[in-house]
Ligand code: TZP
């Protein structure tokens with residue numbers, strides 16, 4: 001999962017989700033998450049199906065909607081603390097699908113790992129206007145503390161930019177997501193590639 005973790009945002013996107021996802025795949029991201037808050041279920045389903053087709057060698061996850069993930073044969077879901085609980089989602093999805101959980105504290109992180117989550121979304125690292133109910137920002141210190149206490153991959157999200165991403169990666173994030181910084185860019189692929197390079201710099205390459 002190391003590198004840039006792509007999440008759609010149709011409301012902020014310049015080019016639209018389909019072009020953004022194609023750009024993310026061209027940039028070589030390992031994961032695309034379809035996140036679409038408002039909307040009728042059948043429209044979400046149709047769009048998920050379309051985006052899923054663009055992600056042949058890229059993991060395709062659906063935010064919140066286990067039903068839609070199953071129907072489009074997604075690779076898994078990303079769930080928040082108020083979504084379907086992990087256990088029920090796992091029962092519906094089976095043992096092989098990926099389930100990522102959002103956490104805001106160390107105890108949520110430990111509980112999520114214990115339950116069997118495949119990765120954690122740590123958020124919001126910095127303040128953000130992209131998600132209204134994101135809560136108080138955690139700072140990079142939380143990434144570092146969770147990194148010390150859990151072994152599963154950590155995705156950092158919330159207010160991340162090219163300027164602050166190096167500190168987030170240095171704190172131990174395996175991946176970062178910067179929704180507004182990326183989907184509002186004139187060239188989404190180029191913007192993602194700049195984030196991807198930060199990871200290669202960290203590896204000395
Ligand atoms: N989950 C926690 S913060 C957030 C999500 C989806 C929004 C992040 O958006 P941005 O534009 O990268 O701050």
Ligand code: MG
Pocket residue numbers: 063064078079080083
């Ligand atoms: Mg959710």
